[in-house]
Amino acid sequence: MDFTECYGDTVSSVAAAVRSGSRKRVRRLLRRGCSADCRDNRGWNALHEAAAAGSTKCLRDLLAAVGAAGxxxxxxxxxxxxxxxGESACYLAAQRGHLSAVRxxxxxxxxIDQLTNDLSCPLYAAVxxxxxxxxxxxxxxxxxVNGTHTASCWTCLHQAVYKGHSDIVRILVTVSNLEALDDHRISPLFVAAQYGQQECLEILLQAxxxxxxxxxxxxxxxLIASQEGHHACVDYLLDHGADPNTACSHDxxxxxIHAAAEFxxxxxxxRLIAVTDRLCDCGDGMVSPLYxxxxxxxxxxxELLLTEGYSPDAQDCTExxxxxxxxxxxxxxxxxxxxxxxxKLLVAAGASFTEEDWIYALTTDKTDLLQLVLEHRWIPRPEALIGDCPLSQFHGKPVLKRQELRDLLCVALNQVCFAACWLPLLLRAGLEPSLLLHPHMLEQADSEVLNYLLEFVxxxxxxxxxxxxxxxxxxxxxxxxxxDFDSVPCLSHICRLQVRALLGPDLLMRTNAIQQLPVPSPLHGFLQFRDIPEPSYSQLQPTPLSNRIEGYHISHQHRHIL
Incomplete structure (x- = not known):
């Protein structure tokens, strides 16, 4: 039931006089014998009205009248x-800051410790x-000072910190339990950190x-200050002994650092990068903040984590x-x-691609992701993969590792239906075409794709x-x-295949090496196979990417490459 609204016809004459501020009328009514304890619909009497209004004169008159009568x-x-x-007159006066009335x-x-129905008290109301x-x-x-109030079991110190009443916090820290906990085991210091009450936080730590x-x-x-982005509180906590490497979750x-990255x-x-143990970056059982x-x-x-040296590959968090x-x-x-x-950021930082990752680049008629990868990664020559230590950098850019290239080719050969999309990109990026001369490719590729591939060999x-x-x-x-396939390749084609073999398909297709050769400029395009028309992708109703990925996992068959 709501007892907050006052119905005027329920208020006693004495209470009405108190509310109007007419002390003379109050005295006159009391002398006539009118009751000072009649209640309105809220349960308020004249004393409650006087306390809420901070009228000490009316309070004295009421207390004197009641004292004289009994x-x-x-x-x-x-x-x-x-x-x-459940509100007392003292509570109402304290709630409104009427010091003289409270006194x-x-x-x-x-x-002064009387609790209201909602577990408040005069001190808590004043705080x-x-x-x-x-x-x-x-x-x-x-x-x-250490009693618990409200459904969350907060003390007065919790509430003072929450409201940011630093002057009151200074009073309470001298008499209160600094480590009082609510029903979530949250202390006043935790509240200060959560709500960014820096001055209160400093007072508590100094106490x-x-x-x-x-x-x-x-x-x-x-953790909570980092989650909420209260950088001043984070700085102060760290400067006063807060441990950034304490695990803060049961899971x-x-x-x-995870909380700051998450939000x-x-x-x-x-700030946290500078003080957090890098074990969280790649350590087993840990989780990189990149995730x-x-x-x-x-x-x-x-971007910040990668710039500061966090690994784009991090640890495997499958479990x-x-x-x-x-x-x-x-x-x-x-x-x-x-x-x-x-x-974009991970690829630019050199993140490794697995077979599952290549699915997103090749199992689709969209080529933007594959273009992004090839913009930042070089495809190695087959001979560079024979040794145990393939090149890690070429022309200042990372080179796909042996396993990355194997996985790329395996996914490609399982997705020949999209070859019209990915084949031109890979060949222009310097992939050795002989790596795709696989029985499955020749069996499944449509005419345009197959002709395009054969033109490179x-x-x-x-x-x-x-x-x-x-x-x-x-x-x-x-x-x-x-x-042309019914006859021996012409000499010009044999020559450009030889040029490609000598320069390497990567240098030929991705650098200006061809411009350095003593050949007429009109031949540059021919030597880079630009005269070959690209195959067109003809799928009429592309299925959603998620369905294609699921289909890949269902129909996948490993194909031996290299």
């Missing part, structure tokens, strides 16, 4: 009478309202509060998060768009099994070869 016990009962909400009521033996003088007076009179206190879920003040070793607080993140930054699309934090790399997480966000900013020197596949397809009329 025993001291009756007067004390009147002073401590409660409204329907008078305390002198009249008001119970909540920021009434410093009232708080000071109640504390000096012995008010209970000796535990800087590494932990809530029920293991969160620390440093996985979450650190303050995009770059200023806090920069949470990517998961929450905090590209600025991803912890169900993810094998930051890149796999970033790519999983590409089902409804091209690729995220995080993918000496088709007359194909192995007998491959020639048999081509002859069978021609007989079945599933392949329409170019007319």
């Amino acid at each position: 025993s001291s016990r009756g007067c004390r009962a009147y002073v401590n009478s409660l409204t329907h909400e 008078l009521l305390v002198t009249a033996h008001a119970n 909540d309202g920021g009434h410093k003088e009232v708080v000071q007076m109640l504390v000096s009179k012995g008010a209970e 000796g509060a535990n800087v590494n206190t932990r809530a029920a879920d293991l969160a620390t003040p440093l 996985w070793p979450q650190l303050p 995009g607080h770059t200023r806090v993140l920069r 949470v930054a990517i998961h929450n699309h905090q590209s600025k934090c991803v 912890t998060l169900g993810l094998h790399s930051p890149l796999s997480l970033a790519l999983s966000h590409t089902s409804t768009k091209t690729y995220s900013e995080s993918v 000496n088709w007359s020197t194909l192995s007998v099994p491959l020639k048999h596949i081509l002859n069978q397809r021609r007989a079945e009329k599933s392949w329409e070869p170019c007319s």
